[in-house]
Amino acid sequence: MHSFGHRANAVATFAVTILAAMCFAASFSDNFNTPAPTASVKILNINWFQKEANGNDEVSMTLNISADLLSLFTWNTKQVFVFVAAEYETPQNSLNQVSLWDGIISAKEHAKFLIHTTNKYRFIDQATI
Numbered sequence: 001m002h003s004f005g006h007r008a009n010a011v012a013t014f015a016v017t018i019l020a021a022m023c024f025a026a027s028f029s030d031n032f033n034t035p036a037p038t039a040s041v042k043i044l045n046i047n048w049f050q051k052e053a054n055g056n057d058e059v060s061m062t063l064n065i066s067a068d069l070l071s072l073f074t075w076n077t078k079q080v081f082v083f084v085a086a087e088y089e090t091p092q093n094s095l096n097q098v099s100l101w102d103g104i105i106s107a108k109e110h111a112k113f114l115i116h117t118t119n120k121y122r123f124i125d126q127a128t129i
């Protein structure tokens with residue numbers, strides 16, 4: 001009656017049921033969190049602006065990036081990936097997107113920050129031909 005197979009089946013079924021209930025609870029409890037992150041980026045200086053041999057333009061800037069991402073952190077948040085991207089229109093492309101900076105916030109203690117930096121990734125605009 002209580003063979004090894006029956007006991008193993010009962011334990012496995014119980015474990016999967018608990019796991020499913022916990023998954024549901026984790027996903028359901030996120031609905032009660034309404035995050036309201038704020039961020040601001042200030043361009044403090046254009047350090048240099050140059051035309052490359054192939055016609056592309058490149059600029060280096062000094063930025064102040066500040067953000068308050070505290071509301072994104074719940075018990076269910078492991079880390080938050082943040083990035084600053086420049087989006088602009090040129091006659092050639094209706095949308096240009098260039099990543100200027102990014103970071104990984106791995107703890108709530110670091111979710112409110114002000115960073116004084118230059119663009120981490122090169123800001124190059126495609127040459128118009």
Ligand SMILES: *[C@@H]1O[C@H](CO)[C@@H](O)[C@H](O)[C@H]1NC(C)=O
Nearest residue numbers: 042044063064065114115116
């Ligand atoms: C930029 O950030 C620095 C400190 O990180 C601060 O001293 C400076 O006042 C900030 N500049 C502006 C315009 O917010």
